[in-house]
Every structure is written in structure tokens, then in C-alpha cells.
Amino acid sequence: MKQIVAxxxxxxxxxxxxxxAHGRLPGSxxxxxxxxxxxxxxxxAGLPHRRIEAWKYTDLRALIGEVLPLAPxxxxxxxxxxxxxxxxxxxxxxxxxxxxxxxxAPELSDVGRLENGVDVRSLREVLENSADSAIAALxxxxxxxxxxxxxxxxxxxxxxxxxxxxxxxxxxxxxxxVATGSLVSTFTRSYLQLGQGAHAxxxxxxxxxxxxxAYQTNDATIVxxxxxxxxxxIRLAADAADAVNISSGIIAVGAGARLDLFSMTCSGSxxxxxxxxxxxxxxxxxxANGVNLIRHKQHVDTTIVVDHAVPHCTSREKxxxxxxxxxxxxxxxxxxxxxxxxxxxATLTTRALLLSDEAEADNKPELEIFAEDVTxxxxxxxxxxxxxxxxxxxxxxxxEKDAQALLIKAFLGEPxxxxxxxxxxxxxxxxxxxxxLARR
Amino acid sequence: MALLEVRDLHAxxxxxxxxxxxxxxxxxxxxxxxxxPNGSGKSTLSHIISGKPGYRVSTGRILFKDEDxxxxxxxxxxxxxxxxxxxxxxxIPGVTTMNFLRAALNAQRGARxxxxxxxxxxxxxxxxxxxxxxxxxxxxxxxxxxxxxxxEKKRNEILQMALLEPSLCILDEIDSGLxxxxxxxxxxxxxxxxSPERAMIVITHYRRLLDYIEPDVxxxxxxxxxxxxxxxxxxxxxxxxxxxxxxxxx
Numbered sequence: 173m174k175q176i177v178a179x180x181x182x183x184x185x186x187x188x189x190x191x192x193a194h195g196r197l198p199g200s201x202x203x204x205x206x207x208x209x210x211x212x213x214x215x216x217a218g219l220p221h222r223r224i225e226a227w228k229y230t231d232l233r234a235l236i237g238e239v240l241p242l243a244p245x246x247x248x249x250x251x252x253x254x255x256x257x258x259x260x261x262x263x264x265x266x267x268x269x270x271x272x273x274x275x276x277a278p279e280l281s282d283v284g285r286l287e288n289g290v291d292v293r294s295l296r297e298v299l300e301n302s303a304d305s306a307i308a309a310l311x312x313x314x315x316x317x318x319x320x321x322x323x324x325x326x327x328x329x330x331x332x333x334x335x336x337x338x339x340x341x342x343x344x345x346x347x348x349x350v351a352t353g354s355l356v357s358t359f360t361r362s363y364l365q366l367g368q369g370a371h372a373x374x375x376x377x378x379x380x381x382x383x384x385x386a387y388q389t390n391d392a393t394i395v396x397x398x399x400x401x402x403x404x405x406i407r408l409a410a411d412a413a414d415a416v417n418i419s420s421g422i423i424a425v426g427a428g429a430r431l432d433l434f435s436m437t438c439s440g441s442x443x444x445x446x447x448x449x450x451x452x453x454x455x456x457x458x459x460a461n462g463v464n465l466i467r468h469k470q471h472v473d474t475t476i477v478v479d480h481a482v483p484h485c486t487s488r489e490k491x492x493x494x495x496x497x498x499x500x501x502x503x504x505x506x507x508x509x510x511x512x513x514x515x516x517x518a519t520l521t522t523r524a525l526l527l528s529d530e531a532e533a534d535n536k537p538e539l540e541i542f543a544e545d546v547t548x549x550x551x552x553x554x555x556x557x558x559x560x561x562x563x564x565x566x567x568x569x570x571x572e573k574d575a576q577a578l579l580i581k582a583f584l585g586e587p588x589x590x591x592x593x594x595x596x597x598x599x600x601x602x603x604x605x606x607x608x609l610a611r612r
Numbered sequence: 613m614a615l616l617e618v619r620d621l622h623a624x625x626x627x628x629x630x631x632x633x634x635x636x637x638x639x640x641x642x643x644x645x646x647x648x649p650n651g652s653g654k655s656t657l658s659h660i661i662s663g664k665p666g667y668r669v670s671t672g673r674i675l676f677k678d679e680d681x682x683x684x685x686x687x688x689x690x691x692x693x694x695x696x697x698x699x700x701x702x703x704i705p706g707v708t709t710m711n712f713l714r715a716a717l718n719a720q721r722g723a724r725x726x727x728x729x730x731x732x733x734x735x736x737x738x739x740x741x742x743x744x745x746x747x748x749x750x751x752x753x754x755x756x757x758x759x760x761x762x763x764e765k766k767r768n769e770i771l772q773m774a775l776l777e778p779s780l781c782i783l784d785e786i787d788s789g790l791x792x793x794x795x796x797x798x799x800x801x802x803x804x805x806x807s808p809e810r811a812m813i814v815i816t817h818y819r820r821l822l823d824y825i826e827p828d829v830x831x832x833x834x835x836x837x838x839x840x841x842x843x844x845x846x847x848x849x850x851x852x853x854x855x856x857x858x859x860x861x862x
Contacts, residue, residue, distance in 0.1 A: 558702075559665070563664050564701070565712075566685070566687045566690070567690055567696050568712075568719075568720075569687050569691050569723065570687055570716055570719045571687050572685070574719060575687075578711075578712070579704070579707070581707075582705060
């Protein structure tokens with residue numbers, strides 16, 4: 173009985189939100205129809221809760237209760253505040269594309285510095301242009317996941333990036349999500365397509381302007397990596413301490429193509445990154461890695477589903493979580509090998525380091541194998557820092573915190589080393605360093 | 613003033629008393645050998661002097677340079693000049709020997725309000741010492757002790773000792789697991805560090821090590837106490853008669 177009441181409450185709040193957003197959501201005709209259908213799908217399911225297996229450890233109904241009202245369009249003052257955070261978050265050499273409170277901000281972006289063969293438009297522009305209806309439908313595609321349906325219904329803006337065939341993009345493209353409004357929600361949706369043989373590095377950063385608190389971010393990114401193409405896709409979530417960030421990646425990798433995925437969450441109150449990667453073309457390779465740094469009462473969930481749809485694909489996954497105070501880490505890694513996807517080679521390792529007695533980590537690796545000639549492995553460990561190592565270092569003069577910091581860095585090193593682009597790897601290392609400094 | 617004074621030390625793990633009234637005085641410039649059978653408390657003594665957690669000291673005191681050593685954390689003791697060469701050096705994947713050495717050296721210098729070494733000075737110093745210990749430079753770039761042989765691990769301990777320049781070196785069974793050539797390199801490294809300002813406590817089961825490192829004083833430990841002390845001839849006597857004669861003595 174209680175459950176039904178909760179669901180009704182969440183649904184009602186959401187219904188108001190959708191109605192209130194009318195006129196703010198770009199697109200009419202078929203787009204509006206897709207949105208309405210997506211919203212209905214969300215409304216039927218409501219916010220995910222613990223009895224939905226994929227959300228077992230991240231019960232949004234219990235954790236966030238309701239979705240906050242849509243963020244207003246950023247005004248001039250908001251853009252000024254956002255600009256400061258963008259400056260801090262900017263990766264060296266990167267071409268920035270900035271979304272403020274869910275709206276593309278060309279004035280803060282480096283549109284003029286885009287390389288040849290890189291086409292960028294705002295989602296708003298695409299949805300409002302009826303000639304783009306095919307792209308619009310693709311971008312707004314939904315899955316059975318309720319937060320993705322909600323995202324399709326509510327997306328105010330995003331980036332539609334297309335990289336031409338054979339083009340090797342030199343500078344990383346950085347999408348910066350900045351929140352400036354408190355107690356509001358943003359919904360962004362982006363689409364990234366690499367043509368055949370193209371190469372690119374895309375960094376996604378989630379930050380907030382100073383003084384912003386308690387916002388909710390719901391982002392979805394749809395990625396198509398063309399045949400023989402290669403993409404390095406890095407996400408760095410450094411939200412405000414009491415923010416909620418639910419991000420989804422829906423990714424397909426073509427034949428002979430390679431995707432290097434890296435995800436790091438180092439702040440925010442409740443965060444989930446769910447990546448759905450389909451190895452759709454033969455001979456494709458995935459290297460998916462991540463690091464979550466969790467403290468206070470933070471809840472950080474990384475859920476990765478790798479779908480080996482065709483034969484001869486390889487996936488390597490390495491995830492680490494460091495959990496301090498009363499933090500909670502969730503890692504769910506599912507590997508699906510479809511019938512006929514022979515010679516699949518998949519490995520998943522996940523390790524959690526607990527720094528306090530109250531820290532918690534839940535690891536759920538799953539293998540679903542429907543082909544016979546495959547190699548699939550998974551390993552999962554959970555533990556505290558080794559006291560013998562700490563003592564050895566202290567006996568050489570390192571303080572307890574310094575010894576711990578060195579050991580934590582070593583623990584995080586392996587996945588971070590997988591980031592091939594040096595300045596992006598340095599950026600991630602610097603974030604980890606920053607997190608560790610606060611422990612001193 | 614003695615460099616290290618241990619007085620009536622009673623200590624152990626939980627309710628098990630391992631050291632039962634141990635006395636030991638070590639002056640600067642001296643090399644002391646501590647010999648004794650398994651379980652006599654030799655390693656426990658080295659752990660307690662260096663500040664390893666998990667031991668309980670019920671009575672007694674340890675003074676180092678006239679300061680109460682037991683009141684200090686392990687890293688403070690290191691910064692004051694206490695160094696323990698481990699019997700079993702740990703492996704630390706992901707932390708290169710070079711980075712670790714540098715972090716340790718700068719932490720100690722920081723604690724003593726000394727200036728940090730510049731990168732070129734540090735590298736020069738490490739290379740010199742590594743060369744004298746026959747440690748290839750490539751090894752320094754690998755994870756600390758990861759995949760090292762027993763001999764390499766022990767040489768790495770001496771490398772750290774040489775760089776950190778402690779005033780009290782405790783060498784806990786530095787000879788265990790070493791072949792004769794490695795033993796000679798390690799012993800040469802230790803002898804090179806002998807100085808009038810520095811004292812050493814060499815813990816060993818075997819007299820052989822003392823052929824390479826000549827002690828000024830030899831102590832026989834048994835059942836948590838020093839049973840007998842003497843010159844280097846005591847080691848020869850031990851080899852002839854064994855430890856049994858000390859087992860029952862009070």
C-alpha cells in the first residue's frame with residue numbers, strides 16, 4: 173500500500189513538471205509525439221526503485237524521492253557565473269562546448285575553433301528543424317529504462333556532433349555541463365557520431381557554479397562509433413556536494429572500431445553512470461575503465477552493460493572505487509554474449525578499497541553467455557588498505573595520511589593509465605590528487 | 613649519553629608477553645649484534661623500537677637521543693633517525709622505488725625542517741648509491757620490490773638506508789635469503805655506512821654475517837631478555853656451544 177502511494181506521489185510531481193515544461197521543450201509535430209510517448213513510458217514505470225533489478229542498489233525513489241522542477245533558461249548573470257566554472261574545468265588544448273543549466277551556450281563555447289570535418293549543432297536546432305526528423309527520432313530513442321525515457325521527454329538541449337569519415341580530430345572535444353541553478357533539474361541529450369575511420373577524443377565534464385546546490389542532472393549521450401573508427405570517451409563528474417547526477421550512455425561500436433571509455437565520479441551526493449555498450453560490428457574492441465572516489469554520505473553507482481552482439485569482439489573492463497566515511501559504492505557490470513557471438517573475449521575486474529568501517533561497496537558482476545566458443549572472466553575484490561604496507565612506509569618517514577595517499581594512488585593507477593591522451597590522463601590524475609588532498 | 617637506551621622493557625602482543633625485562637644500551641659509533649634462537653624476541657624488539665602497531669608495552673622505556681621513543685609515531689621515529697631494514701620487505705605495486713624514495717626522503721627532511729632535495733640532486737644521489745649496491749637503474753622505475761628477488765629486496769633496503777642516513781640502523785636478519793655474493797654486497801653497503809655518529813643493531817641467527825660486519829658488542833637473547841653480552845668472540849662461543857646454555861638462565 174505504502175509503495176503505491178509513493179509511486180503515485182512521484183508520478184504526480186512528474187506530471188506537473190511535464191505540463192509546466194510545455195513551451196520550453198524544442199520540437200513540434202513528430203518530435204512532440206515522441207516526447208509524449210517517452211513521458212508516458214516514464215509515467216508507467218515511475219522513478220526506478222530497488223525491485224527493478226538494474227536499480228537494486230540505487231533506489232531513486234528512496235534516495236531522491238522526486239524530480240525537481242525544470243531549471244529556468246540561464247540569464248546573463250548565470251552565464252557569467254558559469255564562465256568561471258568552465259574556465260576551471262577546461263582541459264588543456266580542448267575545444268569546449270558548454271551547456272549551462274541544460275541549454276547550449278555558444279558564447280562560452282569554442283565553436284570557432286572546431287576543426288574541419290567536425291560538425292556541431294545544438295539539439296534544439298535539430299529538433300526545431302523538420303528536415304532533421306530522422307536524426308531527431310534517433311536522438312530521442314528510448315530504452316526500457318525509465319530515466320532514459322524521462323530524459324527523452326524532457327531534454328531541453330544538447331549537442332549533435334558528427335565527425336566526418338576518415339577524419340582524425342587533433343584536439344579533444346570537451347562538453348562541459350555547468351549547473352548554476354539550485355533545487356532544479358536539467359535534462360540534456362547529446363548525440364555523437366564518428367564516421368568510418370574517424371578518430372576523436374571527447375571529454376564530458378559535469379561541474380557547478382560556485383554557490384549552486386541540490387540540483388539534479390539527467391544526461392543521456394548516444395554514441396555511434398563507425399567502422400574502423402576510434403573514440404576515446406572520458407567523463408568526469410565533479411558536481412556540487414549535494415547534487416544528483418544520473419547519466420546514461422547508449423553506445424554502438426562498429427566493425428574493427430575501438431572505444432576507450434573512462435568514467436570518474438569524485439563528488440555529488442547521488443550519482444549513477446549507466447553505460448550500455450553494444451559491440452555491433454565484428455572485430456570491435458572496448459576498453460572500459462573507471463574510478464570512483466567516494467566520501468561523506470555519497471552514493472556512486474557505475475553500471476556497465478556490454479553487449480557482444482557479433483563474433484570476434486574484445487572487451488576489457490577495469491573499475492576501482494575508493495570509499496571513505498559513510499560512502500557507498502555500487503558497481504554493476506553485465507556482459508552479454510549473444511547467440512553466435514563466437515570468439516568473444518571479455519574480461520571484467522572491479523575492486524573496491526574501503527577506508528572506513530562505515531563505508532560500503534556492492535559489486536555485482538553478471539555474465540550472460542549464449543555462445544559456446546568464448547572467453548569470459550570476471551573478478552571482484554573488496555578490502556581495506558594493507559596495514560603492513562602502511563607501516564613499511566611510515567617506518568621510512570611518511571605520515572599515515574601520506575602513506576595512505578600513495579597507496580590509494582597506486583590502487584587507482586591501473587585504470588587511469590589506460591587513458592591514452594596524456595593531457596586528459598593528467599587531468600584525471602589531478603582530480604584524484606585533489607580528492608586525496610582533502611583527506612589530509 | 614647513549615644513543616639508545618632500553619630499560620626493563622616488558623612488551624608483547626595482547627596477553628602474550630614476549631619481551632620480559634630487556635635492557636640494552638647502544639652508543640653512537642657502535643655496532644651491536646643480537647643473536648638468539650627463534651622466538652627469543654629479536655624481531656619483536658626491532659618492531660617495538662621502530663613503532664610497529666599491534667604491540668603492547670606494559671612497563672619499561674626506550675630513550676633515543678634522550679627522548680621517549682615510545683611516545684612517538686613510527687614516522688616521527690624515522691625522522692629522528694631510526695631505520696629498520698625489514699626481514700621481509702613488502703611489495704608495493706604501483707609505487708615505483710624512485711617515487712617512494714623521494715617521498716620518504718622529503719617527508720623526513722620536511723619533518724626536520726630541512727629543505728627538500730632538488731630533482732637533479734636527488735637523482736644524482738640515488739644513482740650513486742644504487743651503483744655501489746649493484747642495483748640497475750631500471751629496477752628503480754619498477755613497483756617497489758615487485759618481482760624482486762630476495763637479494764634485490766635486501767639491497768633495496770640498504771639503498772634506502774644509505775639515502776635516508778639514519779643515526780640508528782636496525783638490520784633484522786638482513787642475511788636471510790641471501791647467497792654469498794649478495795651477502796657480500798649487502799655487507800659492504802652496510803660497512804660503508806659505519807661512522808662515529810651512527811650505531812647499528814644487527815639481528816641474526818648466524819655468525820657468518822658477523823664475518824662480514826664486525827660487531828663491537830654481541831648480545832645473546834633468549835626468552836625476551838639479553839642473557840649475555842660480550843665482544844665478538846661471544847659469537848664464536850655461540851657457534852661452538854649453541855643457544856641451549858642460555859635457555860634456562862635467569
